[in-house]
Every structure is written in C-alpha cells, then in structure tokens.
Amino acid sequence: MKIPTAGRNPRDFSTGIGRSPKGFSNEFKLPNREQAIALLEKYRILPNILAHSMQVNRVAVFLAKKLVKSGEKVNLNVVDMASLLHDIAKSRTIIEKRRDIHWVEAEEILTEEGYPELGHICKMHGFSELNKSKNPSWEAKIVCYADSRVMHDRIVTLQERMEDLKKRYKLGDDEPHLVIWKNLETEIFSKLKIKPNDVKKLVENEQS
Numbered sequence: 001m002k003i004p005t006a007g008r009n010p011r012d013f014s015t016g017i018g019r020s021p022k023g024f025s026n027e028f029k030l031p032n033r034e035q036a037i038a039l040l041e042k043y044r045i046l047p048n049i050l051a052h053s054m055q056v057n058r059v060a061v062f063l064a065k066k067l068v069k070s071g072e073k074v075n076l077n078v079v080d081m082a083s084l085l086h087d088i089a090k091s092r093t094i095i096e097k098r099r100d101i102h103w104v105e106a107e108e109i110l111t112e113e114g115y116p117e118l119g120h121i122c123k124m125h126g127f128s129e130l131n132k133s134k135n136p137s138w139e140a141k142i143v144c145y146a147d148s149r150v151m152h153d154r155i156v157t158l159q160e161r162m163e164d165l166k167k168r169y170k171l172g173d174d175e176p177h178l179v180i181w182k183n184l185e186t187e188i189f190s191k192l193k194i195k196p197n198d199v200k201k202l203v204e205n206e207q208s
C-alpha cells in the first residue's frame with residue numbers, strides 16, 4: 001500500500017529517540033516514519049483510517065509547531081508519531097467486528113512493539129482517557145484535540161465533529177469526552193494567536 005507523506009519529507013521530525021513528555025523517563029524509543037508506516041501496514045490499516053490518520057497528523061504537527069513557537073515545551077517527534085499511530089488498532093476492530101476500544105488496543109500493540117510510552121499517549125485520545133490523568137502531557141492533549149478536528153479525512157470545526165459523534169453514538173452535550181475536547185480547544189488556543197477556525201485554511205495552505 002502506498003502511504004502518502006503529508007507533502008513533506010517522510011523523515012521529518014523522526015529521529016528515533018523522543019525527549020520525555022512529563023511523567024516519562026528521560027528518553028524513550030520512538031519509531032521513525034518508515035517504521036511507523038510498516039506498523040500501520042502490519043496492523044492492516046484500512047485506506048479510510050489511513051486518510052484520517054494522515055490528516056490528524058497534519059493538524060497535530062501544525063498545532064504542535066505553533067505551540068513551540070509560542071514558548072510551550074512540546075516534543076514534535078512524539079506528536080508526529082502518536083498522531084500517525086493513534087488509530088493503529090481501529091482497522092483490526094472493524095475487520096474483526098469486535099468491541100471498539102481501539103485506543104486501549106493501540107497501547108497494547110505499541111507496547112508489544114517496543115514503544116510503551118508512545119502507546120500510552122495514543123491511548124489517551126480515547127473516550128475520557130485524558131480525565132484519568134492528573135497532568136496529561138501537551139503531546140497527549142494535542143493528539144486528542146487534533147483527532148477532534150478531523151471527521152473521516154476532512155478538517156472540520158469542533159462543533160461539526162461533536163454533532164457527528166453525538167448522532168453516531170447517541171451522546172449528550174455533557175458527555176465527558178466532548179467536554180474534554182472543548183476544554184482542550186480553549187487551552188490550546190489561549191496560547192496561540194490564531195483562532196480554531198483558522199486551522200483548516202492554514203493547514204491546507206501548508207500542503208499546497
């Protein structure tokens with residue numbers, strides 16, 4: 001399967017070793033982009049999930065770079081790899097028609113593959129997982145929020161994505177995961193000069 005490279009050098013950001021987000025040891029192992037792509041293929045990523053993951057990757061890396069520019073400590077390598085791999089288990093649960101806890105399985109897969117810390121960050125994009133952590137890292141928060149801005153493979157507003165999720169899963173406005181998303185949007189954009197609605201245009205401009 002041919003994997004697109006988000007219009008940039010596939011080796012961008014991926015050095016193999018990540019500096020530690022808060023709460024982790026000083027250094028932990030990260031795959032490079034080729035290794036990440038091999039993992040996605042190994043776990044039978046479906047084309048639509050791949051397209052979604054690539055778009056989440058673009059949004060996440062875009063926001064991470066903006067946050068770094070505004071003085072926040074964010075590890076771009078970690079954001080790059082976690083956003084690319086966050087749905088690594090989703091295709092498997094769809095193909096095997098199993099209960100969808102793909103975020104938990106993502107952690108299991110990446111731990112087995114030798115990337116436990118990265119797996120933990122991927123797990124935190126799942127339903128309400130961020131609420132279980134006292135002090136989640138920027139990397140986990142960025143990946144979770146970027147996922148909220150991509151519906152299938154399209155960058156949308158948070159509102160649009162929430163409406164879709166509410167319909168699909170019959171959720172109320174007070175669903176904790178939706179509250180997490182809203183709070184993340186407030187927190188992230190309180191640090192930036194751009195507005196949430198600027199993201200789509202700016203990310204798409206980067207690609208052209």
Ligand SMILES: [Fe+2]
Binds near residue numbers: 056087147
């Ligand atoms: Fe996702």
